[in-house]
Amino acid sequence: MKVQLLDLHAQYENIMSEIKEEMDKVFANHNYILGNQVKDFENTMQDYLEVNHAIACASGTDALVLALRALQVGPGDEVITTPFTFFATAGSIARVGAVPVFVDVDEDTFNINPDLIEAAITDKTKAIIPVHLFGQPAEMDKIMEIAKRHHLKVIEDNAQGIGSKYAGKYSGSIGDIGTLSFFPSKNLGCMGDGGMCITQDEQLGKDLVQLRKHGENPQYFHKWVGYNSRLDTLQAAVLNVKIKYLEGWSDGRRKNAKLYYEKLADIKEIKLPVIHEKATTVYNQFTLQAERRDELMAFLKENQIGCAIYYPKPLHIQECFENLGYKEGDLPIAEKLAKKAVSIPIYTELPEEHQLFVIEKIREFYNK
Ligand SMILES: *Cc1c(COP(=O)(O)O)cnc(C)c1O
Numbered sequence: 001m002k003v004q005l006l007d008l009h010a011q012y013e014n015i016m017s018e019i020k021e022e023m024d025k026v027f028a029n030h031n032y033i034l035g036n037q038v039k040d041f042e043n044t045m046q047d048y049l050e051v052n053h054a055i056a057c058a059s060g061t062d063a064l065v066l067a068l069r070a071l072q073v074g075p076g077d078e079v080i081t082t083p084f085t086f087f088a089t090a091g092s093i094a095r096v097g098a099v100p101v102f103v104d105v106d107e108d109t110f111n112i113n114p115d116l117i118e119a120a121i122t123d124k125t126k127a128i129i130p131v132h133l134f135g136q137p138a139e140m141d142k143i144m145e146i147a148k149r150h151h152l153k154v155i156e157d158n159a160q161g162i163g164s165k166y167a168g169k170y171s172g173s174i175g176d177i178g179t180l181s182f183f184p185s186k187n188l189g190c191m192g193d194g195g196m197c198i199t200q201d202e203q204l205g206k207d208l209v210q211l212r213k214h215g216e217n218p219q220y221f222h223k224w225v226g227y228n229s230r231l232d233t234l235q236a237a238v239l240n241v242k243i244k245y246l247e248g249w250s251d252g253r254r255k256n257a258k259l260y261y262e263k264l265a266d267i268k269e270i271k272l273p274v275i276h277e278k279a280t281t282v283y284n285q286f287t288l289q290a291e292r293r294d295e296l297m298a299f300l301k302e303n304q305i306g307c308a309i310y311y312p313k314p315l316h317i318q319e320c321f322e323n324l325g326y327k328e329g330d331l332p333i334a335e336k337l338a339k340k341a342v343s344i345p346i347y348t349e350l351p352e353e354h355q356l357f358v359i360e361k362i363r364e365f366y367n368k
Helices: 008-013 014-028 035-047 060-071 089-095 141-150 202-211 232-263 293-303 319-324 334-338 352-368
Strands: 053-057 080-081 099-102 125-129 153-157 177-181 195-199 286-288 342-345
Touching: 008 014, 014 035, 014 080, 014 232, 035 053, 035 195, 035 232, 035 286, 053 202, 060 089, 060 153, 060 177, 080 089, 089 099, 089 319, 099 319, 125 141, 125 319, 141 153, 195 202, 195 232, 232 286, 232 352, 286 334, 293 342, 334 342
Parallel strands: 080 099, 080 125, 125 153, 153 177
Antiparallel strands: 053 195, 177 195, 286 342
């Protein structure tokens, strides 16, 4: 038996014919850039996530860059974020010329620890980027309260958390701008790169529309230098099909999670994901904190079970950020989690016998 960490084949099997039909409609009129399907998808997302504006773009990384630019973050500004995330979160801050300032995470949730944010605020701080890691929203009530008090902007990096909620509100809809990624391995993935900004603010919505197309308004007139960052019409056609299934897929992930909680809870050497009482999660990953993590992973791999480390090296000690002056030991929780985290298969279509095999092998490892 070979257990995959994620099986896109299984996800596409039942919907491929529907997707091909929608793609054929794009081929019928060759409207490849910002065709109707993009607008349709943006409208669907506005309704789904209860926001006024949804602006599709070329990737989740670009969505972060566009959001920072729309909020006028640039050289000389500092942006507070988490060191325990995919690189793009901090990479985008650096790319607009601003400085990432890293704040350690909460040991239970892997998300930025809001109680440590205020100590990191300086007169250069312009924004906070919380990340809703592995599908669980960060503590947005505390973060918004701090941001209001210090007049800071908030960008929610919701690449992994589409459809999750914090205190009854969709993640991504709470801060000034929320960003999404449709990278194939996200819960709503397209067949290539794709991303989106969402916002309640009309002016930000307009600015984002301009920024994704060279900052032009009207055509060939440029108030500022923007980007070429659009979601392909073909990718929108794919997403218009897949969005209909997303809630069902999230339920499937939660159902799989439930089985892990039932069957692994008694193993002292592993800590299962802790979900904050105000949060719902969509389990983009199911991430354990494991004793003897590397040995466990070797054992799982011997048994053909897919697993992965998200993330093996926190961002504050990445080579490209050496100039920021962080050293090992500065953010101990993130550093500890990088040594303990291991994600195991959680995708919706995971066959139950595969999941039971994963459970059996984890138990076997710790009983040895
Ligand atoms: C995937 C991801 C991104 C970047 O998205 P892309 O579409 O791959 O550019 C940004 N932030 C986080 C937390 C992610 O997981």
